[in-house]
Amino acid sequence: MSDPIPYRPIAAGSQPPLDLPSYRSTGKRHPMAAPVHIPTTLTEASAPNFATPWYAPHTNLSVVDGKAAMGERIIVAGRVTDENGRPVPNAMVEVWQANASGRYHHARDQHDAPLDPNFLGRGRVITDAEGQYRFTSIRPGAYPWRNPGPGWRPQHIHFGLHGTGFAQRLITQMYFPGDPLLVMDAVFLGGGDEAARERLVAVLDPELMQPDWALGYRFDIVLRGRAATPFENA
Amino acid sequence: MTDATASQTAGPFWHMIDFPEWADLLRADGPNAGAAGERIILTGRITDGDGAVVPDAMVEIWQADADGRYDSGFHGFGRCATDGDGVYRFVTLKPGAVPGPGNGTQAPHIVIAIFARGLMAGVMTRAYFSGDARLGDDPVLALVPQARRATLLARQQKSGLWRLDIRLQGEGETVFLAA
Structure with missing residues (x-):
């Protein structure tokens, strides 16, 4: 059996440091030692198949039992590719987010903002053959947090992705263009260099908008790619 | 290239995408119902740099089937939330040995990925099985300094119950791996 083509090394500045003093919670949770670098084996180059009935898509977060959630309806769509620009089909894209008033449907979220019975705030999409995903939701509100001093998280949607190799596993957050809270958010600012942070901000996309119904935002996502194409390696 | x-x-609210049944890879109504192999429990406690438990982590596993295959249809993926004591727990099959680099063999192992508030990116490690005769030939373990290798070795508590504690930081810090 031939060895899997290795993943590219992480590009400098493209990822956050695990030790990020401006984000207090990293203090006792980040490993002190650097990770041990290992070859890409079959284990890292394989991934679970989520394009099965056990992972049924749930792509409309904006209604519960036919009743519309409060807030600004949005369509979020994009393309999942690897670093070589190749689409990643059958990738599982999971999203979770706060409601329009900035409160999560989560027992431990004690923010004094109303829950919306018509918004649960979680979804799942499997990318198509071109790597495209799309869901309908509500623009989330900003919410307060302690870091440890009081602050506000900018509006964001959490994204989790599984690609074609377990080494591609990614959890990230999508932000909204022009949000004035971005420049004071430790998590966003800690996300890498300026180019890396820019890619975390969705783009308002007229083509995704539906007249009289929803705004549209495009958020393309790039997963790690292999160091060489199979052709180059042959 | 991008x-x-x-x-x-x-973050702290990832449980919105927690489906506790995913922690049991062998559940009767799941993708692996009836899969052949040795049923095991893989469990352990996750602690931080102070030794305090991490009660809000997302833990995922990825593994081969009992024959060491990833392409057999066995769905070797699970997810669970650590509980109030920082404990994760999966029910799964003991994986077989997996092909390794250069026609070599990797000892049976389960990838463990951890995500949490305070982790800007997930960290990944592997659980190997103490006492396995193939550990000495494993090409990944060989890259880990001998003194820290035990942090990747699950220990059998009783038949079928394997435990691997994970220390995110500090004394006895788990070795994390990056492909």
């Missing part, structure tokens, strides 16, 4: 999208923390 660099990979930056990771961001999963």
Whole structure:
């Protein structure tokens, strides 16, 4: 059996440091030692198949039992590719987010903002053959947090992705263009260099908008790619 | 070429996408119902740099089937939330040995990925099985300094019950792996 083509090394500045003093919670949770670098084996180059009935898509977060959630309806769509620009089909894209008033449907979220019975705030999409995903939701509100001093998280949607190799596993957050809270958010600012942070901000996309119904935002996502194409390696 | 999208923390509310049944890979109504192999429990406690438990982590596993295959249809993926004592727990099959680099063999192992508030990116490690005769030939373990290798070795508590504690930081810090 031939060895899997290795993943590219992480590009400098493209990822956050695990030790990020401006984000207090990293203090006792980040490993002190650097990770041990290992070859890409079959284990890292394989991934679970989520394009099965056990992972049924749930792509409309904006209604519960036919009743519309409060807030600004949005369509979020994009393309999942690897670093070589190749689409990643059958990738599982999971999203979770706060409601329009900035409160999560989560027992431990004690923010004094109303829950919306018509918004649960979680979804799942499997990318198509071109790597495209799309869901309908509500623009989330900003919410307060302690870091440890009081602050506000900018509006964001959490994204989790599984690609074609377990080494591609990614959890990230999508932000909204022009949000004035971005420049004071430790998590966003800690996300890498300026180019890396820019890619975390969705783009308002007229083509995704539906007249009289929803705004549209495009958020393309790039997963790690292999160091060489199979052709180059042959 | 475009660099990979930056990771961001999963935060404290990731449980919105927690489906507790995913922690049991062998559940009767799941993708592996009836799969052949030795049923095991893989469990352990996750602690931080102070030794305090991590009660809000997302833990995922990825593994081969009992014959060491990833392409057999066995769905070797699970997810669970650590509980109030920082404990994760999966029910799964003991994986077989997996092909390794250069026609070599990797000892049976389960990848463990951890995401949490305070982790800007997930960290990954492997659980190997103490006492396995193939550990000495494993090409990944061989890259880990001998003194820290035990942090990747699950120990059998009783038949079928394997435990691997994970220390995110500090004394006895788990070795994390990056492909």
